[in-house]
Amino acid sequence: MRFENVGLRYGNGPEVLQDVTFALGPGSFHFLTGASGTGKTSLLSLLYLARRPSRGLIGIFGRDITAMKRDDLPPIRRRLGVVFQDFRLLDHLSALDNVALPLRVAGVSESDIQKHVPELLTWVGLADHINAKPPTLSGGQKQRVAIARAVINRPDVLVADEPTGNVDDRIAFRLLHLFAELNRLGTTVVIATHNETLVRRFRFPRLNLAGGGRLEVLPPLADVEEGAAEGGSPAAPGAMAGVGPVPPASLAARSDG
Numbered sequence: 001m002r003f004e005n006v007g008l009r010y011g012n013g014p015e016v017l018q019d020v021t022f023a024l025g026p027g028s029f030h031f032l033t034g035a036s037g038t039g040k041t042s043l044l045s046l047l048y049l050a051r052r053p054s055r056g057l058i059g060i061f062g063r064d065i066t067a068m069k070r071d072d073l074p075p076i077r078r079r080l081g082v083v084f085q086d087f088r089l090l091d092h093l094s095a096l097d098n099v100a101l102p103l104r105v106a107g108v109s110e111s112d113i114q115k116h117v118p119e120l121l122t123w124v125g126l127a128d129h130i131n132a133k134p135p136t137l138s139g140g141q142k143q144r145v146a147i148a149r150a151v152i153n154r155p156d157v158l159v160a161d162e163p164t165g166n167v168d169d170r171i172a173f174r175l176l177h178l179f180a181e182l183n184r185l186g187t188t189v190v191i192a193t194h195n196e197t198l199v200r201r202f203r204f205p206r207l208n209l210a211g212g213g214r215l216e217v218l219p220p221l222a223d224v225e226e227g228a229a230e231g232g233s234p235a236a237p238g239a240m241a242g243v244g245p246v247p248p249a250s251l252a253a254r255s256d257g
């Protein structure tokens with residue numbers, strides 16, 4: 001995935017993104033950081049192809065999407081998993097059926113769905129809410145359903161907008177662990193977050209919106225205190241202590257869904 005001199009403006013307003021240039025290698029993991037209003041959601045909406053840039057080039061899976069016709073985008077979109085800031089769950093479907101959607105689109109068998117979806121929902125702490133509909137769930141519970149839906153099909157790229165904004169730190173670490181596991185299995189991951197504790201703990205590089213619509217690519221934010229306590233040796237990217245167990249094997253099994 002690459003951006004070259006991308007600019008985005010809404011209507012006749014000023015550019016909210018200016019000359020944004022970066023490349024994400026396959027299987028990379030980046031946090032997207034920046035103060036509120038600097039353009040994180042706008043940048044993500046370009047990444048998941050909900051908008052086209054006002055100028056510049058966006059390439060994904062080796063294709064220039066700025067030159068593509070609208071009708072050619074859906075097959076590319078199906079390779080992307082998205083966690084929206086406002087979840088976008090279907091209220092009339094149960095948690096299970098919301099998460100099952102991408103699997104049903106991909107033609108996964110109903111017996112596999114009935115096995116793997118409850119397993120993943122249980123792993124994210126929703127064992128008691130598998131058949132609940134979104135209007136009866138809390139914000140943090142809806143957020144976890146949305147995350148399960150985005151990751152269940154092992155997308156080539158996962159884009160998540162504040163995916164831990166509604167949960168406590170213990171669940172946030174667990175969800176980041178899930179994203180890191182997905183990434184280990186090959187998914188390219190971009191996570192927008194305000195949570196500096198997560199950024200320090202997980203030590204992935206950062207795309208940082210510095211204001212004025214400018215983006216800088218920064219190395220992982222070192223957890224100085226933790227590093228000092230450990231004698232200063234840096235941990236591997238994605239490393240963190242005290243979280244387990246690993247996500248269900250169902251995620252690993254779904255290689256070509």
Ligand SMILES: Nc1ncnc2c1ncn2[C@@H]1O[C@H](COP(=O)(O)OP(=O)(O)OP(=O)(O)O)[C@@H](O)[C@H]1O
Nearest residue numbers: 010011013016034035036037038039040041042043
């Ligand atoms: N649909 C829109 N129409 C006009 N302006 C918009 C629209 N969406 C966002 N903006 C403006 O673009 C700028 C960036 O907004 P964006 O939501 O991308 O920031 P953000 O970094 O994701 O903020 P937050 O961290 O608060 O979610 C803001 O000035 C916002 O007012």
